[in-house]
Amino acid sequence: MSGETGMSAREVILARIREALRVPAPLPHGLAAESQSQVRQPQQRAAVTTSGAASAGISVAHASNRLPTLTVLPEEVARPWLPDGGETPAERLQLLIENLGKLRAIVQQVPDLTAASDYLLTIARERDWHRVAWHPHPLVEPLLAGVPCATYRVDAADFDKNALESCDAGITSCEALVAQTGSLLVSSATSGGRALSILPHVHVVVATCDQIVATLADALHAAQARHDGHLPSMLSFITGPSRTGDIERILVLGAHGPKELILILVG
Amino acid sequence: MIVNDSSAPSVGHPSAAETQPPRLAKKRFLHDAAEHVRDTGHRAFVRKALSGYYASRDVQKARFRDWEHARDAASLAKWSAVNQLDELLPRFVANFEANGGQVHWARDAEEARTIVLGLVRAARAKAIIKSKCMTSEEIHLNAAIEAEGYGVVESDLGEFIQQLRGEPPYHFVFPCMHVRRDEISDLFGKHLGTPPTDSPEELTMIARRHMRRLYVDADIGITGANFLVAETGQISITENEGNARLTAALPRVHIAISGIEKVVEHLDDLAVLLPMLATAGAGQPMTCYNTLYAGPRRPGEADGPEEMHLVLLDNSRTAILADPEQRDSLHCIRCGACLNVCPIFKNVGGFTYGTTYQGPIGSVITPHLRGVADWNHLSAASSLCGACTDACPVRIDIAHHLLHNRRNAARTAPNAWEKLGHRLFAMVARRPWLFGLGGAVFRRTLPLLKAVRPPLLRDWLASRDLPAAPRQSFRRQWDHRRSQQPAASREGSA
Ligand code: SF4
Numbered sequence: 001m002s003g004e005t006g007m008s009a010r011e012v013i014l015a016r017i018r019e020a021l022r023v024p025a026p027l028p029h030g031l032a033a034e035s036q037s038q039v040r041q042p043q044q045r046a047a048v049t050t051s052g053a054a055s056a057g058i059s060v061a062h063a064s065n066r067l068p069t070l071t072v073l074p075e076e077v078a079r080p081w082l083p084d085g086g087e088t089p090a091e092r093l094q095l096l097i098e099n100l101g102k103l104r105a106i107v108q109q110v111p112d113l114t115a116a117s118d119y120l121l122t123i124a125r126e127r128d129w130h131r132v133a134w135h136p137h138p139l140v141e142p143l144l145a146g147v148p149c150a151t152y153r154v155d156a157a158d159f160d161k162n163a164l165e166s167c168d169a170g171i172t173s174c175e176a177l178v179a180q181t182g183s184l185l186v187s188s189a190t191s192g193g194r195a196l197s198i199l200p201h202v203h204v205v206v207a208t209c210d211q212i213v214a215t216l217a218d219a220l221h222a223a224q225a226r227h228d229g230h231l232p233s234m235l236s237f238i239t240g241p242s243r244t245g246d247i248e249r250i251l252v253l254g255a256h257g258p259k260e261l262i263l264i265l266v267g
Numbered sequence: 268m269i270v271n272d273s274s275a276p277s278v279g280h281p282s283a284a285e286t287q288p289p290r291l292a293k294k295r296f297l298h299d300a301a302e303h304v305r306d307t308g309h310r311a312f313v314r315k316a317l318s319g320y321y322a323s324r325d326v327q328k329a330r331f332r333d334w335e336h337a338r339d340a341a342s343l344a345k346w347s348a349v350n351q352l353d354e355l356l357p358r359f360v361a362n363f364e365a366n367g368g369q370v371h372w373a374r375d376a377e378e379a380r381t382i383v384l385g386l387v388r389a390a391r392a393k394a395i396i397k398s399k400c401m402t403s404e405e406i407h408l409n410a411a412i413e414a415e416g417y418g419v420v421e422s423d424l425g426e427f428i429q430q431l432r433g434e435p436p437y438h439f440v441f442p443c444m445h446v447r448r449d450e451i452s453d454l455f456g457k458h459l460g461t462p463p464t465d466s467p468e469e470l471t472m473i474a475r476r477h478m479r480r481l482y483v484d485a486d487i488g489i490t491g492a493n494f495l496v497a498e499t500g501q502i503s504i505t506e507n508e509g510n511a512r513l514t515a516a517l518p519r520v521h522i523a524i525s526g527i528e529k530v531v532e533h534l535d536d537l538a539v540l541l542p543m544l545a546t547a548g549a550g551q552p553m554t555c556y557n558t559l560y561a562g563p564r565r566p567g568e569a570d571g572p573e574e575m576h577l578v579l580l581d582n583s584r585t586a587i588l589a590d591p592e593q594r595d596s597l598h599c600i601r602c603g604a605c606l607n608v609c610p611i612f613k614n615v616g617g618f619t620y621g622t623t624y625q626g627p628i629g630s631v632i633t634p635h636l637r638g639v640a641d642w643n644h645l646s647a648a649s650s651l652c653g654a655c656t657d658a659c660p661v662r663i664d665i666a667h668h669l670l671h672n673r674r675n676a677a678r679t680a681p682n683a684w685e686k687l688g689h690r691l692f693a694m695v696a697r698r699p700w701l702f703g704l705g706g707a708v709f710r711r712t713l714p715l716l717k718a719v720r721p722p723l724l725r726d727w728l729a730s731r732d733l734p735a736a737p738r739q740s741f742r743r744q745w746d747h748r749r750s751q752q753p754a755a756s757r758e759g760s761a
Contacts, residue, residue: 009372013527013581018353020589025350028342028595029656029664079340081333083542083552099552135569159570161483161517181542181553193569194516198509198556199482216553217538224499224534231499233366233565234515237541239553242509246425247448247467249316249441255424255471256478257509257556 078215085180085214092179092212099182103240104253105261113139116206116264117146120171123262124148127202129168135192137173139206139266144171154192161195170200170258175226175235176219177212177263183239184263185219189232197238203258209267292621293644299619300648304730309445310614316444317607323550324604330552341543342662344536345598348497352588355497355530360579362500366562368575376406379580383408383489383522384415386576390520392417392486396478398504398511399423400491401439401601402524402580405623405636408489419489420481422510424474431458437617439624440548440603445616478510488514488572492525493600494540497532501559502577505544512556521563521572527579528588528597534559540600547660548602583636593668596631598661605655605665611648620645627655631668639676646672703740710736 004012086092100107110116120143124132131150134140144151152163164170172191174184184205186197197203213219216237223235242257253259303309328334348355360370373379379402387395395412397419403409409430412419421430425442429435431454436442443451451470455461461473490511494503502523504511515521531540537557545551564571587597606612606626617625622633622645630645646669655665677685695701713736720728737744 009374009378012374013372013579013585014353014357016581016585017356017527017588020585021350021353023589023591025346025591025594028339028346028598028662029667030662031339031342079337079539081331081336081340082539083330084332103552154569156567156569161570165479165483183553183557188565188568188571194512194564194571196569198512198516215538216541217535220534220538231366231501231559231561233561233563233568233571234558235501235561236512236556236558237553239551239555239557241555242507243555244424244471244508245549246423246428246441246443247446247451247470249319249444250467252468252471254475255508255510256422256475256482256513 079217082215083180085178085218087214089209089212092214093209095179096177096182096212099179100240100263103182103261105182105240105263107263107265109265111267113142113266116266117143119264120204121146121148123204124169127168129202131167132169132171133164133167133192133196133200134171135173135196137190137192139173139208140171143206143264154196156193159193161199164195164199167200169202169204170196170198171204171206172197174205174207174211175223177207177265178214178216178219178237179212180215181237181239183216183219183237184261185223186236186238187223187227187232188234189227194234197236198242198257201254201258202260202262203238203241204262204264206264206266209265292641295621296619296644296648299621300615301730303616303619304614309616312447313445313613313616316441317613320550320607324546325550327546327550327552331546337539337543338660338662340539341660342595342598344531344533344539345600345661346595348531348536349528349588349594349597351532352527352530355532356527356579359495359497359500359530362497363495363502363562363577364500366500367565368500368562368577371576371578373578373580373582375582376580379406379524379578379582380408380411382578383524384411386520386522387412387415387417387487390487390574392520394481394485395419395487395489396422396481396485396514396518397426397489398491398506398514399426399442400489400524401436401623402491402526403489404435404439405582406524406580408524420478420485422478422481422514423506423508424471424510427474427478428454431455434618435623437625438603438606438612439601439626439629440606445618482510482513482517485514485518487520487522488516488518489522489524490514492523492529492577493544494537495525495530496534496537496559497530499534499559499561501534501561503537503541503557503559505541505554505557507549507551507555509556512558515558515560515572516570519573521560521575522578523560523576524578524580526584527581528584543660544600544602547604547658548607587632587635590635592671593631593635595661595663596628596635596665596668598663599628599632600661602660604658604660608654608658610650610652610654615648627665627669628663631663631665631672634672634676639672640680643672643676646670646676703742706740710738710740 086095097107108119110119124147129149132147133152133154135154152167174186175190176185188194191197241253241259241261242255243253244255245251331337371382373382409419421427428443437445448465448467452463455473456463459477490504492502493505541557542553545554563573563575588594605628609626612626620629622629634642649669653666695705717733
């Protein structure tokens with residue numbers, strides 16, 4: 001392209017993008033064919049909505065001299081076309097447990113932290129753990145009393161990846177539990193950093209029932225609200241134990257991350 | 268297959284097509300396709316591997332309360348981001364930098380390699396671990412890193428197997444879906460000294476054990492990126508094995524490489540795109556790990572890299588952007604669904620394409636990325652069935668783009684024979700009597716053609732059969748049927 005000499009790569013690429021976008025593109029296939037019929041008024045500006053887009057709950061607004069922008073219509077915020085996340089807490093709990101079961105995660109419901117601690121003791125004995133890693137958290141710490149083996153406390157002050165690597169299990173809290181998909185949202189701020197929930201062979205998550213949300217969007221919004229503009233450096237949806245299908249597309253659990261994912265659900 | 272027989276474990280093998288004079292790409296395609304089509308054992312193996320995918324994809328699609336509306340929403344989210352890239356890319360970069368990440372812009376593959384090598388040298392890296400990253404395949408990064416004397420290990424199981432085999436990925440989501448377990452057992456035996464086994468589970472555990480120390484010891488972790496979130500400056504990485512999580516957790520430096528088109532505007536968009544990517548691509552409700560990274564380790568966090576770099580790659584993406592008709596091919600979220608349903612892919616196999624991105628979407632974008640003249644033959648390798656368009660979660664009209672590519676190629680480099688053929692056909696088709704005569708002649712001579720096998724048809728007949736000729740022309744049969752139907756039902760069906 002001419003006229004690019006002397007410009008930085010950044011300037012060149014941005015100039016190419018601006019040049020390329022001077023010609024508008026038609027709406028996506030399947031939506032483009034529909035007539036631009038319905039007119040809606042989100043905010044003050046006139047919005048032209050294709051009927052296909054409207055059924056997806058999204059209006060396409062053509063501001064006077066800007067490229068079209070999209071606005072989600074209020075009645076569609078819940079995205080009633082995605083997999084169901086449950087209406088009531090009871091429904092969400094049931095969906096979560098069902099989905100986690102299909103993902104081959106283990107779920108144990110306990111009435112309180114004492115029972116949680118007893119359960120941890122049981123699984124530690126069954127699996128013959130020698131060392132478990134944990135991070136300071138009001139849901140995690142009380143469980144450690146019952147652990148019949150050595151422990152490693154993950155600490156921002158002196159993190160030792162070799163010590164963590166030698167642990168059989170990592171015990172963490174989480175940000176949210178997602179009924180819709182059976183996902184657990186962990187973060188570097190509230191789950192003991194990045195490696196604790198992925199390096200040990202077993203990942204034990206301790207959570208309370210009120211952490212269950214309906215959808216992935218709800219979980220992201222909750223995290224955004226909790227961290228208020230300072231998102232942790234890592235947010236991760238964990239959906240079942242680590243897996244691979246790379247050999248003949250046959251499912252094997254425990255590729256590089258935890259072979260077992262155990263959720264202790266308190267309350 | 269040409270690429271298949273390299274037995275030396277030359278790690279980071281550039282795709283065979285890149286090392287050949289490009290004019291050969293079409294010849295090679297035809298040669299490999301012909302060979303592959305006859306390999307019924309291999310085709311059966313690939314089909315069997317995909318059969319489980321079809322079943323689980325349908326189960327997961329059914330969990331969506333309305334899959335088609337979800338496709339509308341996903342395609343609009345990508346459409347809106349790509350068509351506002353001039354605004355959203357700078358917004359993403361500003362937020363990513365505010366999070367403490369460093370951005371590097373690369374106009375082309377060469378510039379991207381230079382940037383990464385500079386980072387590797389600056390970090391005085393002793394060991395580099397890498398998780399699956401198609402943009403790094405596109406720029407042949409491993410070969411460049413190794414040429415500088417550094418070692419780099421692919422941690423994704425499929426990519427690791429392909430690295431040991433010295434082959435590029437066969438399928439950009441399922442890299443080694445063409446390899447049998449006994450071949451993998453032999454491969455591990457040869458390179459890692461492990462005893463033979465025919466259990467996929469045991470083979471996976473061998474790789475797991477082998478890789479664990481490498482994560483802990485590596486100084487640099489290299490990953491790709493599936494989405495760049497403009498409003499928060501996060502990058503999103505989707506994977507099943509946990510290797511990308513480890514790669515971005517333990518090494519001191521994290522380098523991510525991404526195409527500029529991966530931007531989405533809102534964090535919220537991922538609540539739609541992530542489950543659709545998983546369902547369309549692998550028949551899962553969600554991929555096992557979907558992780559958002561916002562810069563290096565924060566004060567107070569236990570671990571994480573000290574530095575996080577992001578290489579933003581153009582490499583002809585702006586050329587696709589400049590074509591409004593095919594701009595939507597930049598919406599691709601690389602789920603691989605279009606490959607999984609493509610009759611061409613299933614019959615000619617992944618290597619035959621000779622491209623980084625195989626299958627229908629690869630056939631659409633490769634001519635833009637590497638030149639229409641040399642790569643347009645891929646657009647002719649289509650049955651026009653449209654299965655790719657139907658499968659695409661972000662509604663890219665792949666099947667028509669293949670036709671657009673053909674039209675564009677005919678404009679830039681017209682083929683005299685093809686033109687003559689079309690002119691002849693137009694002449695015949697416009698004259699019903701001539702068309703009828705041609706049909707009659709053809710019906711009579713078909714048995715003769717089968718017996719004689721004239722040279723022009725011989726290649727085509729080598730792996731196909733001609734059907735028996737019908738006794739009557741279609742028009743005659745049509746008239747006959749209509750004359751037998753009562754007038755009323757004719758109205759209704761018209
Ligand atoms: S073109 Fe569509 S179906 Fe094909 S890989 Fe991309 S997103 Fe998936």
